[in-house]
Amino acid sequence: MNLPTIEYTILYNTKDITKDISEELIDIQYTDKVAGESDSLEITLNDADNRWQNTWYPEKGDSLQLIIRNEGAQLNCGIFEIDELAGSGTTDGDIFVVRALAAGVKKRLRTKTTYAHEDKTLREIANTVGGKLGLQLMGNVPEIRIHRVNQYREDDLTFLNRIGSEYGCVFSVRNNLLVFAYYKDLEGRGPSLILTKQDLISYDIRDTSHKTYSRSRVRHHDPYKKQVVSYFSKEDAGAPGTGADDLEIHTRVENEQQAEAKGDYALHKKNTQGVGGDIVLPGNLLFVSGNNFEQRGLGRLSGIYHIQEATHTINR
Numbered sequence: 001m002n003l004p005t006i007e008y009t010i011l012y013n014t015k016d017i018t019k020d021i022s023e024e025l026i027d028i029q030y031t032d033k034v035a036g037e038s039d040s041l042e043i044t045l046n047d048a049d050n051r052w053q054n055t056w057y058p059e060k061g062d063s064l065q066l067i068i069r070n071e072g073a074q075l076n077c078g079i080f081e082i083d084e085l086a087g088s089g090t091t092d093g094d095i096f097v098v099r100a101l102a103a104g105v106k107k108r109l110r111t112k113t114t115y116a117h118e119d120k121t122l123r124e125i126a127n128t129v130g131g132k133l134g135l136q137l138m139g140n141v142p143e144i145r146i147h148r149v150n151q152y153r154e155d156d157l158t159f160l161n162r163i164g165s166e167y168g169c170v171f172s173v174r175n176n177l178l179v180f181a182y183y184k185d186l187e188g189r190g191p192s193l194i195l196t197k198q199d200l201i202s203y204d205i206r207d208t209s210h211k212t213y214s215r216s217r218v219r220h221h222d223p224y225k226k227q228v229v230s231y232f233s234k235e236d237a238g239a240p241g242t243g244a245d246d247l248e249i250h251t252r253v254e255n256e257q258q259a260e261a262k263g264d265y266a267l268h269k270k271n272t273q274g275v276g277g278d279i280v281l282p283g284n285l286l287f288v289s290g291n292n293f294e295q296r297g298l299g300r301l302s303g304i305y306h307i308q309e310a311t312h313t314i315n316r
Contacts, residue, residue: 003282004070008314010043011065012058021045024052026095027315030066030077034181034289034308035161035170039102041066041080044095052096053087060085064100068285068312075285075312078102079175102173109133109173112153121145122164126171129156130178139180142167144261147254166251167258168265181290183265187272187306192286197297201280205301210274213247216267218259220252231259233267275301276308283312 008028010018026044033039041064045052059082066077080100088095117125123141130137133156144167151159160171160178168183197203219230231253249266253259279295281287287310294304 006283006314007069009065009067009069011063011067013062014065024048025316027313028066029311029313030068031309031311032077032289034186035165035172038173039078039080041077041100041102043098045098047087047089047094047096050094053094058082058085058098064098068283068314070283070285073285075288077312109157110155112155113151113159114153115151116148117146117151118148119145122167122169125149125163126160126178126180129160132156133178135173135176135178137180138177140182140185141169141180142182142261144257145255146258166265167261168268183268186290187292189292191294191304192291193284194294194296195279195281199281201282203277203279203298205275205277205279205295205298207275207301210270211245212271212274213245213267216247216249216263218249218251218253218263220250220259222254229253229256229259231256231263233260233263275303276305283314287312 008018009016010021010028021043024045024047026046028044029040029042031040043064047053062082064080064082066080068075068077080102082098083101084097084099086097086099088097117128120128121141122144123137125146126137126141146163149163154162157171157173164170164180170181172179172181214235216233217231219228221228247267247270249263251262253262287293287307289307289310291307292304293307294302296302
């Protein structure tokens with residue numbers, strides 16, 4: 001299989017250094033993720049003359065930007081901040097590695113905060129946090145009303161992902177944007193590309209013995225209000241082959257809106273996590289986290305998959 005020849009640009013503190021490092025470059029690895037962790041960039045260089053350990057030694061916190069181009073298409077991987085520098089060597093020579101995270105180094109994002117949010121929607125909470133960080137909120141955030149939620153010694157992104165995850169909501173930082181993603185918007189889109197078995201270098205897809213459910217039931221007794229909040233979902237028509245049992249969810253909810261959002265997402269998550277795995281294919285700029293793709297030619301393992309994490313590797 002012939003791998004594509006691509007072009008790339010690397011900017012260091014907005015300065016184009018592509019030609020300066022091309023002779024020393026061993027490989028570039030860019031990983032983007034739907035949620036949970038920062039996107040990452042790793043550049044590995046041949047340091048035969050030790051310039052990277054000395055005069056070219058980067059500064060932690062400086063910015064890197066990677067742009068990948070292939071056959072007229074372009075993928076702007078975003079802006080990263082240098083988080084870790086590493087040198088290693090053997091009798092064959094020295095290697096220098098630069099590791100960077102998207103929005104991972106900024107002190108304001110890593111600072112642990114204690115704060116109580118009262119009588120706000122999830123969107124209003126996200127706007128409050130984004131405004132404090134100087135970030136603009138992007139995305140259609142559900143108007144879920146939350147009476148009170150505490151942020152106790154958590155950094156802001158961890159806090160947002162914690163309170164949003166039960167509803168199927170995730171937040172990430174891209175440049176100056178606080179980007180919101182909702183599972184119905186992401187997984188409900190059509191496939192961005194179609195792959196056959198011949199398009200793959202390798203695959204490892206697993207269909208696990210995983211229990212599925214027809215409906216979800218949420219029930220919570222509020223000891224302060226002395227009342228019960230409950231929700232019984234409709235059957236999950238989006239997951240074929242679901243079981244006949246109901247999914248019992250034990251979680252704190254303040255109102256029926258929260259119960260419905262948590263119940264629907266928990267049922268969806270249970271019924272769609274039985275089949276998944278890893279594939280390796282020649283570089284494709286549409287293969288990024290959050291996109292869906294259709295896989296053909298794998299028998300009953302064929303179907304539409306949602307990309308949770310994608311890694312693009314460029315080497316000389």
